[in-house]
Amino acid sequence: MSSLEHIRERITSLDQNLLTLLNERRQLSVEVAKSKLANPKAVRDQEREQQLLIRLVNKGRELGLDAHYVTQLYHTIIEDSVLSQQAFLQELTNPDQQQSAVRVAFLGSKGSYSNIATHRYFSRYQKQVVELGCVGFQEIVDSVESGQADYGILPIENTSSGSINEVYDVLQQTSLSIVGELSNNIDHGILAKPGSRIDQLTTLYAHPQPYQQCSRYLRTVPGIRVEFVDSSSKAMEIVANSDDPDIAALGSSAGGEMYGLQALQTDIANQTRNETRFIVVSASPIEVADQVPARTTLIMSTSQQPGSLVEALLVLREHKINMSKLESRPVQGNPWEEMFYIDVSANVRSDQMQSALAELSRITRYVKVLGCYPSEDVDPTQIPLTALVSKQDEQPSTLINTEQDDGALSSRSHKPSSTVIRVGDVQIGDGEFITIAGPGAVESQNQIMACAQQLKESGGAILQAGCFKPRSSPYSFQGLGEEGLGYLSQAGKHYHVPVMTEVSYLDQVATLASKADILYVRARHMQNFNLLRELGKTTRPVVLERNNIASLDEWLKAADFILAQGNQQVILCESGVRTFEGQGKATLDLSAIPLLRSRTHLPVIVNPGEAIERREQIAPLAKAAKQLGADGLLLWLHPDPEQAKVDNAKSLNFPQFSHTLSELYS
CATH class of the missing domain: 3.20.20.70 (Aldolase class I)
Incomplete structure (x- = not known):
């Protein structure tokens, strides 16, 4: 029987080999992107990805590996491959943005959700980040507009609490362009000094947005007073610098570890899937390579006539442009007038988008593109459920009587x-x-x-x-x-x-x-x-x-x-x-x-x-x-x-x- 030390040495050797192979695979992904330059094809080929996953699942089963383990592993590898190809194509398309270090303004300081999102986003482009923490959204925008920062990271919406209206209002007045986006999974938790107990807490420090996203759980914690602060990192900093064991912060476990805090409770958001979408803003717009899926954000104001908004949206439908978001905010200084924010899945340079913008300019009071940027959220390729068992027969057709x-x-x-x-x-x-x-x-x-x-x-x-489980007997489970x-x-x-x-x-x-x-x-x-x-x-x-x-x-x-x-x-x-x-x-x-x-x-x-x-x-x-x-x-x-x-x-x-x-x- 091998000694524990020998087993660990073998594991270390295997891990090093895996890292070498993963790096080699990433480099081959970039070679794939290069091959698409002469004959432009979309970065993703989900039919091929699906076939690959099915083969890998079957091969994994032969080796004793379950399907979930294999698919989760390769979803991560495929995501890295897609993002590596997109980053390569984007750098070729935008050669003026190839600096190795970037100054980034974000909300809060180390450990804030915006800080974590910042490092995740720019790691895709292998950029060194010079951090510039800010106390508000307007300060982030001001930092980029003044040249203190190259980029700003702004949270725009959350799956639980919805749109972050203050950010939309800031975008209405800025000359900055949206150049990127990402979605981060948000795991809210109660963070406190080691040894603290949740039933003894008297004060919770929280940013209003996370507090709103966890409102249902927090209502169940009796006797706790909430103090609002300007960021989650500020909340964690207050708790870390205090000797009071009865105070806690609302934040992420990863952020709490940076401050030496432990999570007393995790996964407390109102919604099971709690994600925040962030946008990246810069003083200069970018171009999105033809092979990369693009998203365009625009704002427009329509006339106050009945059906004017519908008329504008029909322009998108007629040009076969998919709208993924529609948000309205009051026009600042003009009571009872609305500005509409629209996200569409299209490259602003495409003929269909240019034609749609030209038509919108004729029927709206105001229209402006806030940015065109790569859509970098890589949805996992799904394996058909029937592929996990034997091949499915064709579904019999069913005659429908609508009488x-x-x-x-x-x-x-x-x-x-x-x-x-x-x-x-x-x-x-x-x-x-x-x-x-x-x-x-x-x-x-x-x-x-x-x-x-x-x-x-x-x-x-x-x-x-x-x-x-309501049961007929009080003695049953x-x-x-x-x-x-x-x-x-x-x-x-x-x-x-x-x-x-x-x-x-x-x-x-x-x-x-x-x-x-x-x-x-x-x-x-x-x-x-x-x-x-x-x-x-x-x-x-x-x-x-x-x-x-x-x-x-x-x-x-x-x-x-x-x-x-x-x-x-x-x-x-x-x-x-x-x-x-x-x-x-x-x-x-x-x-x-x-x-x-x-x-x-x-x-x-x-x-x-x-x-x-x-x-x-x-x-x-x-x-x-x-x-x-x-x-x-x-x-x-x-x-x-x-x-x-x-x-x-x-x-x-x-x-x-x-x-x-x-x-x-x-």
């Missing part, structure tokens, strides 16, 4: 085309058959992590588990509540899969919607109309399971309670109806699938677990549901079904789940 004129929001007469619901990178209702799976309840962090890994490895799309919700959310983040959990009561909706991607209404609550109305006010998709004594009409009317409140993301789930068979079990109503196809535009999935006596019956029912045109399947998955605290009789173990999906897609 229904009852006017219900769920009906084909209201919307003839089928609704497609997107959750993360998963689409439900687009013709692909997806699988939702997980344990009946979150029992521990290890359990839900293991289920998430197996789901991802086997080709499942969405992880589900109950956190609050009631779920882990918010603790379980945290474990479920972490598992989804770690394995990059959306998560679903069931909701039973009105007061759960806000909490569950902040952490789960889909909310699941079980059959017993199908006609809890107050709950359905509340779910209709959320932005989360809702899976509505059919009560076992409900007709199709009653089921669709229940869906309309959600749709009527504004939420159009409803997924119907067939789980069986009560008959004289099954010894108390429901009978799966597979005939409902084609009937629903003719009557409603909503996606339909099937939960066979309520209609089985033995686990072996799941596979044929699943195959039948797929053949009849269902959009997906809901299965119960557990590492050890016999020991499951909830739904043990209908839960599949890991080999059974993998085999079922393999049979389903083969």
Whole structure:
């Protein structure tokens, strides 16, 4: 047996070889970019990336490596390859911006979110950063305009708190150009001196934006007073320089480490996915290479006539220009007039963009391009879920009968085309058959992590588990509540899969919607109309399971309670109806699938677990549901079904789940 020291020496040697190979791969990526100069092609070829990932996943499995490990590793490598090619092409296109050191103005000081974003952005271009911390957004702009800084970094919007209006107002008055962008994942935490306890905190120092993004969690911390400061780094600095163990800062764990602080609580943002988009500004505009995906930001002011904004936006549609953002802000000094900020996916030098700008100049009161810059967020290439199992047969075509004129929001007469619901990178209702799976309840962090890994490895799309479990007996397991919700959310983040959990009561909706991607209404609550109305006010998709004594009409009317409140993301789930068979079990109503196809535009999935006596019956029912045109399947998955605290009789173990999906897609 090798000694520990010898094993570590081998690991060190392998790591050095890996770094050498990664550097060689990066250099080859640049050579790829050079080859595209003579024959301009887009930097990304996602079809090739997808084929590459499928081959690597299959090869990895032969070597004993799971699919998630391989895809996560190569997503990082592919992102580096794309950004390296873009940086090379951009430097060729803009030779006057090849200085090795740059002066950058940002909000706060070391450890602030803007500081972290600054180093991440300029590391892509292998630039040495000379830091210039500022106390406000206007000071950042002033520093670049006066020549003290070459660039400024400004946070423009957040997925939780929305647009940062002060930055939009600053942009309205500046002559600077936007020359870059990036999005940073923001992990807010409570940071304090080592040895501090969260239940003893009296004061929290925070910047208003992070505070707003964590408002739900902070309302649950009793007796804590909030002191607002001008940056997260200032908050951390105050705590680091104090001897008071009862004060804390709101900031990132990475930033806290720079100040010797420990995280008492992490992942406390209102939204599961909390990202901030930053823009980079400079005194001079840049050109974006033809091979690089470009984004253009412009501002415009329209006349006060009805339909003037619509007329301007139609110009973009007529020129086939995709608009990714529209934001309005008051025109400073002109009461009740609005300035519109627009992001489009187009290069300002392109013929279509130039033509659109010329037309906009004729029909608007004011139009100005704030900048054209590379779109540098590299979305991970997705492997088709069916590629993780056996090759999928072609989906049978389904004839749609739209002869229904009852006017219900769920009906084909209201919307003839089928609704497609997107959750993360998963689409439900687009013709692909997806699988939702997980344990009946979150029992521990290890359990839900293991289920998430197996789901991802086997080709499942969405992880589900109950956190609050209403049971008929007070002595039965009631779920882990918010603790379980945290474990479920972490598992989804770690394995990059959306998560679903069931909701039973009105007061759960806000909490569950902040952490789960889909909310699941079980059959017993199908006609809890107050709950359905509340779910209709959320932005989360809702899976509505059919009560076992409900007709199709009653089921669709229940869906309309959600749709009527504004939420159009409803997924119907067939789980069986009560008959004289099954010894108390429901009978799966597979005939409902084609009937629903003719009557409603909503996606339909099937939960066979309520209609089985033995686990072996799941596979044929699943195959039948797929053949009849269902959009997906809901299965119960557990590492050890016999020991499951909830739904043990209908839960599949890991080999059974993998085999079922393999049979389903083969």
